Amino acid sequence: MSQLELLEEHVVFGGTQYKYRHDSTVLGCLMTFSLFLPNKETFSNPPLFWWLSGLTCTDDNFTHKAGAQKAAARLGVAMIMPDTSPRGEEIADSEDWDLGQGAGFYLNATEKPWAPHYQMYDYITKELSAIAHDHFQLNGPEFISGHSMGGHGALVIGLRNADRFRSISAFAPIVNPIEVPWGVKAFTEYLGDDQETWKEWDATELLKHHAGKEIPVLIDQGDADSFYEKQLQPSKIATVADEKDYPLTVRMQKGHDHSYYTIATFIEEHLEFHLSQLKNSQ
Amino acid sequence: MSQLELLEEHVVFGGTQYKYRHDSTVLGCLMTFSLFLPNKETFSNPPLFWWLSGLTCTDDNFTHKAGAQKAAARLGVAMIMPDTSPRGEEIADSEDWDLGQGAGFYLNATEKPWAPHYQMYDYITKELSAIAHDHFQLNGPEFISGHSMGGHGALVIGLRNADRFRSISAFAPIVNPIEVPWGVKAFTEYLGDDQETWKEWDATELLKHHAGKEIPVLIDQGDADSFYEKQLQPSKIATVADEKDYPLTVRMQKGHDHSYYTIATFIEEHLEFHLSQLKNSQ
Numbered sequence: 001m002s003q004l005e006l007l008e009e010h011v012v013f014g015g016t017q018y019k020y021r022h023d024s025t026v027l028g029c030l031m032t033f034s035l036f037l038p039n040k041e042t043f044s045n046p047p048l049f050w051w052l053s054g055l056t057c058t059d060d061n062f063t064h065k066a067g068a069q070k071a072a073a074r075l076g077v078a079m080i081m082p083d084t085s086p087r088g089e090e091i092a093d094s095e096d097w098d099l100g101q102g103a104g105f106y107l108n109a110t111e112k113p114w115a116p117h118y119q120m121y122d123y124i125t126k127e128l129s130a131i132a133h134d135h136f137q138l139n140g141p142e143f144i145s146g147h148s149m150g151g152h153g154a155l156v157i158g159l160r161n162a163d164r165f166r167s168i169s170a171f172a173p174i175v176n177p178i179e180v181p182w183g184v185k186a187f188t189e190y191l192g193d194d195q196e197t198w199k200e201w202d203a204t205e206l207l208k209h210h211a212g213k214e215i216p217v218l219i220d221q222g223d224a225d226s227f228y229e230k231q232l233q234p235s236k237i238a239t240v241a242d243e244k245d246y247p248l249t250v251r252m253q254k255g256h257d258h259s260y261y262t263i264a265t266f267i268e269e270h271l272e273f274h275l276s277q278l279k280n281s282q
Numbered sequence: 283m284s285q286l287e288l289l290e291e292h293v294v295f296g297g298t299q300y301k302y303r304h305d306s307t308v309l310g311c312l313m314t315f316s317l318f319l320p321n322k323e324t325f326s327n328p329p330l331f332w333w334l335s336g337l338t339c340t341d342d343n344f345t346h347k348a349g350a351q352k353a354a355a356r357l358g359v360a361m362i363m364p365d366t367s368p369r370g371e372e373i374a375d376s377e378d379w380d381l382g383q384g385a386g387f388y389l390n391a392t393e394k395p396w397a398p399h400y401q402m403y404d405y406i407t408k409e410l411s412a413i414a415h416d417h418f419q420l421n422g423p424e425f426i427s428g429h430s431m432g433g434h435g436a437l438v439i440g441l442r443n444a445d446r447f448r449s450i451s452a453f454a455p456i457v458n459p460i461e462v463p464w465g466v467k468a469f470t471e472y473l474g475d476d477q478e479t480w481k482e483w484d485a486t487e488l489l490k491h492h493a494g495k496e497i498p499v500l501i502d503q504g505d506a507d508s509f510y511e512k513q514l515q516p517s518k519i520a521t522v523a524d525e526k527d528y529p530l531t532v533r534m535q536k537g538h539d540h541s542y543y544t545i546a547t548f549i550e551e552h553l554e555f556h557l558s559q560l561k562n563s564q
Contacts, residue, residue, distance in 0.1 A: 011506070011536075012543035067349030067546065224293070254293075261294035264349065 004135060007032065013073035014039045017063065022131070026123045027086040028116065033128060034059040034081040035136065036069050043076035047278060048138045049271065050124070050165075051081045052146030052153040055182070056102045059083050062147070065260040071268035075275055078138050082124055084149070086117040098182055099189060105177075106153030107201045109190035118190060121201075125157060143274035145169040147263055148227070152177055155203035155217070155237070162212040167277040169218040169270045171263050172225050175237040176204040182231050204237045207246060217241070217248040218273045220266050222256030286417060289314065295355035296321045299345065304413070308405045309368040310398065315410060316341040316363040317418065318351050325358035329560060330420045331553065332406070332447075333363045334428030334435040337464070338384045341365045344429070347542040353550040357557055360420050364406055366431070368399040380464055381471060387459070388435030389483045391472035400472060407439060425556035427451040429545055430509070434459055437485035437499070437519070444494040449559040451500040451552045453545050454507050457519035458486040464513050486519045489528060499523070499530040500555045502548050504538025 008019035015038040024031045038046055049072065051062050059081040062068065072079050085091075085104030092113035094100035100114075109118035132138045144165050146154035151173020158168035177183020178198045187198045199205040221234045234250045241248035256262040290301035297320040306313045320328050331354065333344050341363040344350065354361050367373075367386030374395035376382035382396075391400035414420045426447045428436035433455020440450035459465020460480045469480045481487040503516045516532045523530035538544040 010541050010543040011504075011538050011547075013547050017543055064347050064542070067352065069543070069546070070349065222293075256293050259292050260346070261292040261299055261351070264351070265293075265295050 004131070012036075012069045015069060015073040017069060019059070019063070024086070024123060024127060026119050026127045029086045029088045029091055031083055031087065031123070032059055033083060034063040036063075036072055036079040037136070038073050038076045038078065045140050046076050046078040046138070047140040047275070048132060048142045049077050049079045049274065050142065050144040050154070051079060052106060052124075052144070052150030052157075053081065053084050054146070054148030054150050055084070055098050057084050057150070058102075061260065062263070065264065066267050067264045068267045068271070071271050075271055077271055077275070078136075080128070080132055080138075082120075082128055085120060091117050099186060103149065103186065105149060105186045105190060105201070106157060107190060110197070111190060111192045114190050120153075121157065124153075125161060141166050141278050143167050143169070145171075145270055145274075146173070147171045148232075148258065149174060149182070151175075151219070152183075152203060156201055156206060158215060158217075159203060159206045159210055162210070162215050165215060167216045167218070167274045169220075169273055171220050171266070172222060172227065172232055172258055173203070173219060173234070174231060175219075175234050176202060178202045178205065179236070180231045180233070204240055207237060207240045207244070207248075210244075210246070214247055216277050217246075218270065219248070219250045220253055220262070220270075221250060222253045222258065222262050224255050225258040225262075227258055286413070294318075294351045296324075297351060297355040299351060301341070301345070306368070306405060306409060308401050308409045311368045311370045311373055313365055313369065313405070314341055315365060316345040318345075318354055318361040319418070320355050320358045320360065327422050328358050328360040328420070329422040329557070330414060330424045331359050331361045331556065332424065332426040332436070332439075333361060334388060334406075334426070334432030334439075335363070335366050336428070336430030336432045337366070337380050339366050339432070340384075343542065344545070347546065348549050349546045350549045350553070353553050357553055359553055359557070360418075360422075362410070362414055362420075364402075364410055367402060373399050381468060385431065385468065387431060387468045387472060387483070388439060389472060392479070393472060393474045396472050402435075403439065406435075407443060423448050423560050425449050425451070425559075427453075427552055427556075428455070429453045430514075430540065431456060431464070433457075433501070434465075434485060438483055438488060440497060440499075441485060441488045441492055444492070444497050447497060449498045449500075449556045451502075451555060453502050453548070454504060454509065454514055454540055455485070455501060455516070456513060457501075457516050458484060460484045460487065461518070462513045462515070486522055489519060489522045489526070489530075492526070492528070496529055498555075498559050499528075500552065501530070501532045502535055502544070502552075503532060504535045504540065504544050506537050507540040507544075509540055
């Protein structure tokens, strides 16, 4: 297991917010991640909430701006926030803000120059998971959530690992990347021209063919989000869910935009949604 | 009154978070400030909470990181967040992080090159106040608070305007700047060598001689704050308050540091403190 370097440690709401750096074997570079642990005396074996951030973000955005620690401390939930791509001068990058560093799309790239470093799916589901489980003894139930590109990541990782995650939520997710500009651009670069391979990384396609455990999904989408119509379109996955009678809810949030203010407003409800599913399944 | 340019507008917790830019007459430069308004239908004449940030900050730090909008929306409090100094290429600056831009210390500088631009006291108590009152019709009761250098600003502005502000609070404030390195450095630069003039901008000195209305003061200080012993020392103002039987409370917060995580943890209690004083005085 990678050695962890503690970069920050802050008491907050009776819990502790950490930031760590480690040398990732899967990604071949130094990576940071953030971790919130609720009060250890009160909550000895907390469930683990995975948060995947959007384009241009690091592990800091949600940690600094969502205000989620308050609800997580009260509810007794641990939260882990990965970065959004491999990083560093030796790692392939693009001048575009929606490709390369800060835009890993939570998949395993097969095409150069992105392969072999851009393997965010394996990094999260294997390497960082092993750190959470082995180093921090976070062996309770797990939930996954994210924003925009990270909402896509949460849906894809959650649906592909429905035996592991108990529920999925997302804010303004890219639900059908193979049909929208952000996704087509990234998938062409990372996965190449064979669009059949893209479907493994598309939540709407995965849901169409999903035959595993039906883990519930909650999506919040602001109706004042400037990316709503062109890049997001949650009705695409909602239609598939309806056809399959899959437990997926899309809530349109009036006046809300694509910013962290929307996440801050509803993150407590997302944590409560995940915990309520846990109670239902016990 | 300055014309205001709206830079950002976000729905959050049923209220609205704004960011504006305007050409400040007092400071002679373009300035930004942030403003949160609770739901207008529910709260038609909200009290106004002033937040003054610390060294290196802008109006964004508290706005993005404190999570205060949730409590302010629930309690029906408007919040205004000024920047911490004049800004721009034509404005005097220093290579030091604790002097010049980002470090205005909420006073009116008399010495060059800082005069005539560095007049943050007048900017806040006159120009930005006029904008709050006239442009946004925020004519309810007012409270003032801040962090570190901004805690110093809140104490000084509050005590010098005790007929206007109903209560003061602060997180890890510089309470006695004329006796600590940050304050001595800044006051020497901004106010010159005559240390008698410094006392007008020192909360502990102001409290010693305070003969006006006794507005209550709440201070939170983390005991794991790396600036606590050298720069902050809240016991200095607490001793003066004790001697005068002035209503000032210092709470030591175990394990808490100088970061915004401490502010996030206790900001709701600060807002409730201010509102409770309002009820007491009605």
